[in-house]
Amino acid sequence: MQESATTIAIGPEQPSTRLLEKAIVGAGAKVGELADADALIWTGTPDAFPTELPAAVRWVQLPAAGIEDFFDAGVFAAHPDVLFTSAAGAFAHSVAEHALMLLLAGVRYLPEHLRATSWQQREFFPHVGSLRGKTVTILGAGGIGRALIPMLAPLGAHVIAVNRSGRPVTGAGIPAEVETVPAEQLSRVWSHTDHVVVAAPATAETRHLIGADELARLRPSSWVINVARGSLIDTDALVDALSRGVIGGAGLDVTDPEPLPDGHPLWTLPNAIITPHDSNPPQLRLAAFADHVGANVTRFVAGEPLLAIIEPERGY
Amino acid sequence: MQESATTIAIGPEQPSTRLLEKAIVGAGAKVGELADADALIWTGTPDAFPTELPAAVRWVQLPAAGIEDFFDAGVFAAHPDVLFTSAAGAFAHSVAEHALMLLLAGVRYLPEHLRATSWQQREFFPHVGSLRGKTVTILGAGGIGRALIPMLAPLGAHVIAVNRSGRPVTGAGIPAEVETVPAEQLSRVWSHTDHVVVAAPATAETRHLIGADELARLRPSSWVINVARGSLIDTDALVDALSRGVIGGAGLDVTDPEPLPDGHPLWTLPNAIITPHDSNPPQLRLAAFADHVGANVTRFVAGEPLLAIIEPERGY
Numbered sequence: 126m127q128e129s130a131t132t133i134a135i136g137p138e139q140p141s142t143r144l145l146e147k148a149i150v151g152a153g154a155k156v157g158e159l160a161d162a163d164a165l166i167w168t169g170t171p172d173a174f175p176t177e178l179p180a181a182v183r184w185v186q187l188p189a190a191g192i193e194d195f196f197d198a199g200v201f202a203a204h205p206d207v208l209f210t211s212a213a214g215a216f217a218h219s220v221a222e223h224a225l226m227l228l229l230a231g232v233r234y235l236p237e238h239l240r241a242t243s244w245q246q247r248e249f250f251p252h253v254g255s256l257r258g259k260t261v262t263i264l265g266a267g268g269i270g271r272a273l274i275p276m277l278a279p280l281g282a283h284v285i286a287v288n289r290s291g292r293p294v295t296g297a298g299i300p301a302e303v304e305t306v307p308a309e310q311l312s313r314v315w316s317h318t319d320h321v322v323v324a325a326p327a328t329a330e331t332r333h334l335i336g337a338d339e340l341a342r343l344r345p346s347s348w349v350i351n352v353a354r355g356s357l358i359d360t361d362a363l364v365d366a367l368s369r370g371v372i373g374g375a376g377l378d379v380t381d382p383e384p385l386p387d388g389h390p391l392w393t394l395p396n397a398i399i400t401p402h403d404s405n406p407p408q409l410r411l412a413a414f415a416d417h418v419g420a421n422v423t424r425f426v427a428g429e430p431l432l433a434i435i436e437p438e439r440g441y
Numbered sequence: 442m443q444e445s446a447t448t449i450a451i452g453p454e455q456p457s458t459r460l461l462e463k464a465i466v467g468a469g470a471k472v473g474e475l476a477d478a479d480a481l482i483w484t485g486t487p488d489a490f491p492t493e494l495p496a497a498v499r500w501v502q503l504p505a506a507g508i509e510d511f512f513d514a515g516v517f518a519a520h521p522d523v524l525f526t527s528a529a530g531a532f533a534h535s536v537a538e539h540a541l542m543l544l545l546a547g548v549r550y551l552p553e554h555l556r557a558t559s560w561q562q563r564e565f566f567p568h569v570g571s572l573r574g575k576t577v578t579i580l581g582a583g584g585i586g587r588a589l590i591p592m593l594a595p596l597g598a599h600v601i602a603v604n605r606s607g608r609p610v611t612g613a614g615i616p617a618e619v620e621t622v623p624a625e626q627l628s629r630v631w632s633h634t635d636h637v638v639v640a641a642p643a644t645a646e647t648r649h650l651i652g653a654d655e656l657a658r659l660r661p662s663s664w665v666i667n668v669a670r671g672s673l674i675d676t677d678a679l680v681d682a683l684s685r686g687v688i689g690g691a692g693l694d695v696t697d698p699e700p701l702p703d704g705h706p707l708w709t710l711p712n713a714i715i716t717p718h719d720s721n722p723p724q725l726r727l728a729a730f731a732d733h734v735g736a737n738v739t740r741f742v743a744g745e746p747l748l749a750i751i752e753p754e755r756g757y
Binding site: 386 | 557558
């Protein structure tokens with residue numbers, strides 16, 4: 126077998142780079158020292174990034190989706206001739222899967238089932254719902270939203286995606302029937318929304334995007350899922366809506382305040398599911414990063430455009 | 442607007458036929474009396490079925506997927522010139538969605554999350570899994586299995602479908618990568634199975650299909666989901682495996698014995714999720730039947746072959 130011409134370094138050395146090595150070799154390159162490398166998969170912090178790189182290194186893959194810290198550390202300015210890629214999009218899958226899990230568990234009445242210690246079929250029957258034929262509104266059509274839509278499609282749910290521009294959301298596995306609504310017209314989605322998934326960035330404009338008014342326009346069977354940031358939902362309004370049965374329930378991987386303090390009412394409301402911001406735990410992050418590295422090394426070896434290219438002059 | 446030529450009767454009269462009427466009208470026919478009808482949507486029991494039908498009635502849609510009771514009541518023999526269809530396949534979607542919910546809830550460690558009353562991110566992190574890249578073996582490739590496969594595909598799970606013949610499972614939304622294994626070779630799937638969904642019919646051959654040996658060959662992170670019949674799993678062996686951490690957990694919509702008696706260990710094992718055979722509750726059944734009726738009336742109006750045709754001479 127001919128030896129691969131493309132050499133990829135991993136740095137800084139870490140105990141758990143086996144998954145990355147496997148991804149690199151699986152993509153048709155070999156793992157080597159930085160001195161011999163064509164590219165570098167960086168697994169460390171911005172501060173530890175080398176001030177000089179061997180001239181042969183043409184591409185650096187960074188380990189984060191948000192790369193503000195690498196800007197602040199001057200990494201891009203120090204290496205103007207190197208192509209940098211981020212891990213944008215790589216970590217969305219696990220969060221989208223988590224959102225789907227929370228939504229299904231809510232809609233199918235799992236919290237009450239888990240508390241039961243006797244066979245209550247007749248009591249539970251009327252509360253078991255389905256996503257089939259229901260409309261799920263996703264606030265935010267970034268990586269998480271775009272990963273979630275293909276998961277909802279085979280369940281027979283209709284999806285309304287809300288983004289800033291209102292430009293139709295497209296991508297692999299996203300059905301043509303998905304309706305895209307610009308954020309400024311958000312108020313017109315509530316009357317035909319059954320469930321809401323919050324997956325938008327936290328900004329001044331999205332603070333308390335879901336408040337008492339929005340909750341009041343949902344249904345007694347509606348579930349609200351938040352996998353974005355706690356501040357997008359008005360927590361007091363949510364607790365009130367959950368307590369009075371204004372909505373069916375809430376599945377929250379993020380809270381405001383976060384961490385949610387002991388004794389907070391959300392811990393004990395029967396129709397609230399709290400997961401402590403663990404929708405994307407470290408071991409899944411590493412596996413997702415390795416998948417992303419594999420995809421990018423494959424493209425690098427083939428001379429094709431890489432995923433998630435950083436354009437320093439544009440600031441992202 | 443021209444009046445529709447096709448008239449469909451619903452019988453016997455019941456309080457909640459509005460969904461069916463909507464499905465019939467939506468499919469381009471009109472709802473009328475049996476005396477004027479071209480077809481009959483039957484919502485009643487076999488015993489109440491009319492001994493005589495008007496000669497113009499060419500098609501009867503029955504409300505059940507299993508139609509043994511209609512055979513026993515002599516319904517087909519009494520109407521040899523009428524085409525009968527069952528509701529086979531119509532009710533699989535909700536059960537498949539339930540299986541997906543149980544599997545995701547288990548894999549993502551939801552039961553422990555629901556017991557928590559404090560923010561335990563570090564403690565929970567290592568236990569939150571994902572279906573991405575995992576292999577899910579589905580025992581049985583009937584309606585439920587075929588409905589579940591398209592739901593698993595966008596989650597990045599690999600599927601092994603086990604059926605009697607080993608003939609490749611095909612259908613809408615079923616990816617070509619699905620591996621089909623004949624039941625007689627079941628023993629070779631365990632070494633590369635992460636999770637199991639039991640969705641096979643209960644027969645003498647499938648009794649205790651999952652017993653101590655099969656559980657021992659799974660992984661400490663494996664979840665076993667049963668949405669078929671309780672007898673397919675050896676309950677005592679399952680309780681033992683759950684207690685000793687041989688597998689990760691079990692999500693059971695059906696149990697043996699069923700109903701599960703008060704005080705049974707499955708009620709309190711932390712890694713068992715019990716739902717009291719409510720994966721397909723009455724209100725979802727009616728909605729699914731209405732969808733099926735709509736699809737068949739559309740085909741009837743267009744003169745196309747109907748879904749789930751019963752062939753009395755073959756016994757199903």
